[in-house]
Amino acid sequence: MKRMRLSEIIAAVDGSPGAAGTDDPAITGVCTDSRKVEPGELFVPLCGEHHDGHDFIAGAFERGAAASLSSRDASAGSGRRIVKVSDTLTALEDLALYNRGELSFEVTAITGSVGKTTTKEFLKHILGTDFTACAAPKSFNNRLGVALTLLETDEDTEHLVVEMGTSGKGELSYLSKRVRPERIIITTVALAHLEGLEDLPGIIAAKAEIFEGLDPAGRAYLNPAAPGYEEFRACLDGEPRTYGTVGADFPLELIPAAGGAQAGYRFRVGAEEYTLDLPGEHNVTNASGAIAVALDLGVSPASIREGLARCRLPPGRLNVWTEAGVHFVDDSYNANPCSMKAALDTFEEYCAGIAEGRNIAVLGEMLELGPRSRHYHAEIGSLLAGKPVDLLVTIRGSSRYLGEAFTRERESSGRRGDAKTMHFEELSPAREYLSEEIRSGDKLLFKASNAVGLSGLAEELRETVGADERELPLV
Template identity: 35%
Template sequence: MSALWTAAEAATATGGEATGGRTGGSAGDWQVSGLSIDTRTLQPGDLFVALKAARDGHDFVAQALEKGAGAALVSHRPEGVAADAPLLIVEDVQTALEALGQAARARTRAKVIAVTGSVGKTSTKEMLACMLADQGRTHAAVASYNNHWGVPLTLARMPRDTEFAVIEIGMNHPGEIAPLARQARPHVAMVTTVAAVHLEAFDDVAAIAREKAAIMQGLEPGGVAVLNADIDEAQVLAQEAQKLGISQLWFGATATDYRVLTTQIRGEDTVAEVQCGAQALSLTIQSLGAHFAMNALGALACVAAVGADVRRAAQVLALWSPVQGRGARVEVEMGRGKLLILDDSYNANPTSMAAALAVLAATPKLAAAGDGAAPAGRKIAYLGDMGELGPKEAALHAGLADLEALEALDTIHCIGPLMAHLHAALPLDKRGNHYATAADVLPDLPAQLRCGDIVLAKGSLSAGLSKVVDGIRELGHGKR
């Protein structure tokens, strides 16, 4: 087992007391190869971190050790845990996790990229991880581990021989990004975009832009900010960068540094011609949507800023495709043909909703089934509530009815109390059903869908649109 942390190293980093281990007793002599906060996904050799969230992680320490955890990070010895169990006992588990993350960051010579933004940060992080892994040992956050425990956990998991690291940083309220950025100490900080997200906690979108710009406060000396030139709040980002004396690289259709020249749909791919500094490059992305091309362009600016090969990265980008819940394409075999799901069920706000609907509108129709006797496929959307939009939430939901992309759609089903505003605003020929919850949709799916259809599922995580995706997959034999 390759040691990510020895007991002595972890104790030094956290100021805690290591106990138990391979020879038992009070002196800790264990080592761990990873970190876990969930016994369901814990791997043998992991350090189990007993965080207090919906449940107190201390309640699961005994189970973690039984499953093969190398040790557990705790604030006290839990009931039922043996006296010679391998533990790292600290004053506060969250603080200790942050200390481990900072120690891991300090001991590596990796070039670190931190990514934030109202939309696209997870996809951009995954693009960067794909491109940089071809050029060096690369470490990146899993899933959307971008909050007060996700960032230090990602850092603490970073092997000491990492050459490139990609850290995702998110927020829900003011003052969250800067402390996480200071833990990550990136060489490059990217803001994908700024949009009307989390307006419950902010006065306006400019305030959101200033919070996103706070990622620059964690930059290492000589660090670079990669910023979106096309957004209305670009000047806010520029002003924050200037206050800090940060060098900037700008990307977008209106940028001079990294610029999108053209974007085209070719079959099931998005192809963009871009100018990256002095280089003209062609990008191919295995998904539809100009927003993917824009995020890829920003990612290439990050690649350049850490000294990696941009042309090589652009070539490797063709291997990347979106993950489940974030624009993944799922085919479902149904009788004589198939149905296509665009699974964008993980998150939603007005900007990402508009982008997803544009992707649905642009997706080529599926080939006719069998002998061609089946009716032509339709474009159908299941849209769930967008959360945390503040006092304007009703208008922002209803306003989706004005999007040009809706002209290319056949039916729009709305899910949740906020989506009732969109349902009422939709033209009658587009208006499907309104449902209180995603679970209420499931009985109607067999009658609503047929082979040849292209279906978008999009909503905030709380809307539960993943249930709709699972329900559609159960209509046939799903495959990626």
């Protein structure tokens, strides 16, 4: 954030000095985790479902915090500065918005059901070639995350890329009106967070709220081939900039390449050719949205190529590695029916380039799908039955229906017995089973909602096979 004195922060958050004392120290940053506080920072204690950050104010001061916000009557000891506020999360947001108003950077906001974080990473790396650009290091897309992202900026920042997510009505309206982005990208809209948004029209309406905060002179970037295009277009005063299809303002053309996902993708946006050395054809569409914004900002095709070459996907998003001959594809950060289908297509393409070993799908529950959760899981199972999978391991809850549908479809097509299916309600027995089962040459896909914990499972299995070199079974 910009350089501030404590008195400036007190005014920005409408706080009262409390035990702040008479001195006015410079604040070097903001931290919400007392274990990670750096000397000179402002500690912001947040109240969560299972903890209350106010219990750790003293610990933050022991690690060098210059001051702390508090919504309680609290005393941290002599010489320790406490700033009283009515609500610490609201105060953090107010400080973030003050920081936004004091600096001159521009904001590109990204929303969608899938592809937000990947598109953010593409755009951050591309803009970083020609500008001082920043973005949150993780998927910070709710009230807290957006506030922390805004506080990543300082006097040198020229462009900020921010994710905005929603699981209920009114959330994107709130975030967008406060952030006031100059540009908005909407990625793919699909079935997700159905417990709060009910159906696809409800999701589209919730995503459209993001335009309520768009700068009057700002631009929206939409994919005409994606659901909701006409509804989003109707929300705008002018025409959107379009990407992702042949007839768009920034037309996308995929150039078939031998080797598929392992060799990356060659594609054109307009007359310029680019390369994406990352798995997943859907990521080409995400990249084209980032390229569209960059071109409008004057970034050269050469700089765009440089930015794409630098980009690596965040943990749990189609990370590919090989350990002791076992091939891992970790796409476990989150899942909904759309992203699950994309992951299965990418895994099929990846496996086609490796002849040896078995194809093993480790799929966990897709959460927040509402009363039709069983249907959506069964739909994925039926789809998977037509793909070259030798072993299916499902983990937790409704993923059981995915496995049952997979088995039914295989049996009805006369392929009974050519694939094994296992279901586990807990990670521990699944870990034990897979540790004994996998062999050199096997390819494993991990995909589930983040709360299922498959990313940790993938990493543990990677360590296991690395410590115990496996041989291909004799057949």
